Amino acid sequence: MTVELLRNAVRPYAWGSRTTIPELLGRPVPSPHPEAELWMGAHPGDPSRVVGPDGTERSLIDIVATDPVSQLGTRCADQWGGKLPFLLKILAVEEPLSMQAHPSAAQAAEGYEREERAGIPRDAHHRNYPDPTAKPELVCALTEFHALAGFRDPHRTVELLRAIDTPGLTKYTELLAAQPDAAGLRALFTTWITLPQAALDDLLPAVLDACVLHVKEHGEFDTECRTVLGLGETHPRDAGVLAALLLNRLTLSAGEAIYLPAGNLHLYLHGTAVEILANSDNILRCGLTPKHVDVPELLRVVDFSSADMPVLCGEPESGFAVYRTDAPEFELSRVEWAGGDNAEVVLDGDGPEILLCTAGELLLCAEDGSKVELPKGDSVWLPASDPAIRVRSVGAEPAHLFRATAGTCSAKAHL
Known part of the structure; x- marks a missing residue:
C-alpha cells in the first residue's frame, strides 16, 4: 500500500479564525495569527507534502509529475494534462470574505489568452485570469455555516x-x-x-x-x-x-452543502466547512475587499438567473453520502461512524483520492496487511494505482471521513 500521510499548508488570511484550524490539528489555541484555510492537494502556490515511510517529504506536485498515470489513472491524467484537477480545503471563516464569482471553462480560457496577449504579468494585482481553467466549488458545512449565494427570486x-x-x-x-x-x-x-x-x-x-x-x-x-x-x-x-440585498441568505447545518458553478455570485460569512474546488485561481470580485474589482469583466461572468439555492445533503451510496454535481474536476463524499461503530467501508476506485478525517480516529487497512492510522485533522494521498483499502473507526468517539476524488473517475465504495 502506498497510502501516505500529507503535510498541508495553512493560509493565514485576515478573515480566518485563530482557533478552528489549530484545534483540528491539535496545536496550541489560539494561534498567533488568523488561520483561514488548510490546503490539501497539488496547488502550485502551496502544495501538500507527502511523507514517505522513512519520514522524508516530497511535494505532491513532483510525485504526480514523475508518474501521472500511476498517480492519477489513465483517464484522469489524459483529461487534465497530468495534473491533479482538484484542491481540498478546510475553511475557517471568522469574518466575511469578498463577494465573488468564478468563470466558466470557456470564459477562463478566453480571458487568460486575452491577458496573455496584453502582456499582463500573471502575478499582477489587476490580473483576472492567472490560469485558463474554470473554478467550480462545493462547500460542505462542518459547523453551522453562513453564506450568501445566488440571486434570490x-x-x-x-x-x-x-x-x-x-x-x-x-x-x-x-x-x-x-x-x-x-x-x-x-x-x-x-x-x-x-x-x-x-x-x-x-x-x-x-x-x-x-x-x-x-x-x-x-x-x-x-x-x-x-x-x-x-x-x-x-x-x-x-x-x-x-449587492448583498439581492442574494440568497443561507444557513447550512453540519453535513449540508452548496455547489457554486460558474457565474454564481457568492460570499461566505461565518463558520467552518470542507471545500472542494477546481485547481484554479480565477476570481472576479464584486466588492467588500481592498483587492482588484473589474466591473465590466465581472458583468461578463455573473449568472443573473434566480432561484432558491439548492442545499445538498449527500445522496446515500454504499455507506457514503455523495455530493453530486456537474463539475468534472471533483467529487466529494463523506461517511460518519457513531461512537463505538467499527463497521468497515471499502474504497475501490480508479482515480486519485485524498482522505481527510475531521472527527475521531480512523484506521486504513490494505490487502497486504499494512495499516495507517488517521487521527482528526490528518489526511492521506491515495494514488490511482493503489488496490482497494478498508477504512473503519477506532475508539469510542464518533468519526467523520471526507473523500475527495476527481469527477471523471468512477470511484466506488461499499460496505
Whole structure:
C-alpha cells in the first residue's frame, strides 16, 4: 500500500479564525495569527507534502509529475494534462470574505489568452485570469455555516426592498419591480455597483438605518438585514453591501452543502466547512475587499438567473453520502461512524483520492496487511494505482471521513 500521510499548508488570511484550524490539528489555541484555510492537494502556490515511510517529504506536485498515470489513472491524467484537477480545503471563516464569482471553462480560457496577449504579468494585482481553467466549488458545512449565494427570486427581493423602503431606495425597488427577471436583476446590480461614490455615500447610510429599524421592529427579513448591517459596519462605503440585498441568505447545518458553478455570485460569512474546488485561481470580485474589482469583466461572468439555492445533503451510496454535481474536476463524499461503530467501508476506485478525517480516529487497512492510522485533522494521498483499502473507526468517539476524488473517475465504495 502506498497510502501516505500529507503535510498541508495553512493560509493565514485576515478573515480566518485563530482557533478552528489549530484545534483540528491539535496545536496550541489560539494561534498567533488568523488561520483561514488548510490546503490539501497539488496547488502550485502551496502544495501538500507527502511523507514517505522513512519520514522524508516530497511535494505532491513532483510525485504526480514523475508518474501521472500511476498517480492519477489513465483517464484522469489524459483529461487534465497530468495534473491533479482538484484542491481540498478546510475553511475557517471568522469574518466575511469578498463577494465573488468564478468563470466558466470557456470564459477562463478566453480571458487568460486575452491577458496573455496584453502582456499582463500573471502575478499582477489587476490580473483576472492567472490560469485558463474554470473554478467550480462545493462547500460542505462542518459547523453551522453562513453564506450568501445566488440571486434570490426577484419578486421576493422586491418584498424585502419594500420592507426597508427609504426615499432614496424607492426608485431602485421599482426598477426591479417593473422587470422582476434576470434582466431586471442585471440592471439593478449594474446600477448599484457603478454608482458614483457620492451617490453611494448618500444611499447606503439610509439603507442601513432602514435595516436597523426593520430589525428593531422584528421584521420578516431580520436575518437579511442583520447580514447587511454587519457588512456595512466593516465596509461602510462599499457597493457590495447593496449587492448583498439581492442574494440568497443561507444557513447550512453540519453535513449540508452548496455547489457554486460558474457565474454564481457568492460570499461566505461565518463558520467552518470542507471545500472542494477546481485547481484554479480565477476570481472576479464584486466588492467588500481592498483587492482588484473589474466591473465590466465581472458583468461578463455573473449568472443573473434566480432561484432558491439548492442545499445538498449527500445522496446515500454504499455507506457514503455523495455530493453530486456537474463539475468534472471533483467529487466529494463523506461517511460518519457513531461512537463505538467499527463497521468497515471499502474504497475501490480508479482515480486519485485524498482522505481527510475531521472527527475521531480512523484506521486504513490494505490487502497486504499494512495499516495507517488517521487521527482528526490528518489526511492521506491515495494514488490511482493503489488496490482497494478498508477504512473503519477506532475508539469510542464518533468519526467523520471526507473523500475527495476527481469527477471523471468512477470511484466506488461499499460496505
